[in-house]
Amino acid sequence: MLNPYDSATTPCGSSSGSAISAAANFATVTLGSETDGSILCPSSDNSVVGIKPTIGLTSRAGVVPITPRQDTIGPICRTVADAAYVLDAIVGIDKHDNATIEMSKYIPKGGYAQFLRRDGLKGKRIGIVRHPFFEFNISKDVDTFLAKTYEQHFNTLRQKGAILIDHLKIQNIDEIMNDPSEDVAMRIEIKIALNKYLTELVTSPVRSLADVIDFNNKNSMLEEIKNYGQELFLAAETTDGFGKEEKAVLANLARQTRDGFKKLMKKYELDALVAGGYLLPDIPKILAIGGFPGITVPAGYIKKVPFGIFFGGLRGSEPKLIQIAYGFEQATKIRKPPSL
Structure with a gap:
């Protein structure tokens, strides 16, 4: 592109x-x-x-x-x-x-x-x-x-x-911008969501994130693995759903939103933030x-x-x-x- x-x-x-x-x-x-x-x-x-x-x-x-x-x-x-x-x-x-x-x-x-x-x-x-x-x-x-x-x-x-x-x-902008919680949650969620999506396809030999990773490895030149990698997929595949610690990550993201952008918008009765x-x-x-x-x-x-x-x-x-x-x-x- x-x-x-x-x-x-x-x-x-x-x-x-x-x-x-x-x-x-x-x-x-x-x-x-x-x-x-x-x-x-x-x-x-x-x-x-x-x-x-x-x-x-x-x-x-x-x-x-x-x-x-x-x-x-x-x-x-x-x-x-x-x-x-x-x-x-x-x-x-x-x-x-x-x-x-x-x-x-x-x-x-x-x-x-x-x-x-x-x-x-x-x-x-x-x-x-x-x-x-x-x-x-x-x-x-x-x-x-x-x-x-x-x-x-x-x-x-x-x-x-x-x-x-x-x-x-x-007030918590630096925490939000530097906190890895979004990435942690995303790794868990992509495995769950992608597995569900793939299993619902009518005809496809690829039925899970593990299958996607395997396909990419077998077709590494076609998928340009050398240039783009698949680190996110590999990290996501190691996850095992939402346990106590993972749910705490989601709660942290909700808190950051509540105490950050949402609080500012309501405090000053803003219609929009410009950036x-x-x-x-x-x-x-x-x-x-x-x-x-x-x-x-x-x-x-x-x-x-x-x-x-x-x-x-x-x-x-x-x-x-x-x-x-x-x-x-x-x-x-x-x-x-x-x-x-």
């Missing part, structure tokens, strides 16, 4: 094919799947719009799973409007994904396209957490350019009626472990390389996020197609 804006630059994570196809006009609209960053990051890096929905808002039935606790399906498109219309088409109850039953309460009557409003930023309370979401540590010139660009975007948000609450802190990102943004992890929605919109280019601006909110806040993202997009109209 090559980034259509700069073939030497990463197109980012696992939904990069969808983001590249949308960016390069190979497809009108596309879908991506995200466990942690795989919609938001490639959308940002390929100068398109990506919506990571609230967990369970869209069905995951038929999608190769990692963890139902974090997996979600969302649109990757060239515009916020396209993404909103696609979201309207894919939300709803699916008997094959029980999470959609509970989360259907968040689907607004009349759908999401009604929130495509040019004045969508008016009155929105948007929080700015500068550490770590606006700390880039790439190079002096790049960091300076990014900082200046995002400050200009903050001014645009204010000019369009948003209320920005600056210099906020997620920056270049190549590998930090915000997706915060949204991933809590099952929260996010949206990214093109924010600029460093030479040829795109970067986005991210807006994240509490569960079910897609209507507000779409209003904010559309208002920003229409005020700036930054996106330009790649030169192919």
Whole structure:
């Protein structure tokens, strides 16, 4: 996979094919799947719009799973409007994904396209957490350019009626970003979820994670094991479900979400948190472990390389996020197609 804006630059994570196809006009609209960053990051890096929905808002039935606790399906498109219309088409109850039953309460009557409003930023309370979401540590010139660009975007948000609450802190942010709990839980969950998925396939010789590992070893050149490895699979295969210690890991993730992002959003009555990102943004992890929605919109280019601006909110806040993202997009109209 090559980034259509700069073939030497990463197109980012696992939904990069969808983001590249949308960016390069190979497809009108596309879908991506995200466990942690795989919609938001490639959308940002390929100068398109990506919506990571609230967990369970869209069905995951038929999608190769990692963890139902974090997996979600969302649109990757060239515009916020396209993404909103696609979201309207894919939300709803699916008997094959029980999470959609509970989360259907968040689907607004009349759908999401009604929130495509040019004045969508008016009155929105948007929080700015500068550490770590606006700390880039790439190079002096790049960091300076990014900082200046995002400050200009903050001014645009204010000019369009948003209320920005600056210099906020997620009290446990360093713990969250450095804690291995997400990876530990993911190793356990991928074995359980993938084994269930594979056993339910109608015709397939591969019926378990162990079979996948064996297939990869027997077809190492085809699967490019030398380049990509399968360490996650190997580590997952050694796990044995959720015992007392493993359940404590899940409880820790729930506590981090409750005492971190969720607490901040409620304390300051925020509609969204805004974050920056270049190549590998930090915000997706915060949204991933809590099952929260996010949206990214093109924010600029460093030479040829795109970067986005991210807006994240509490569960079910897609209507507000779409209003904010559309208002920003229409005020700036930054996106330009790649030169192919």
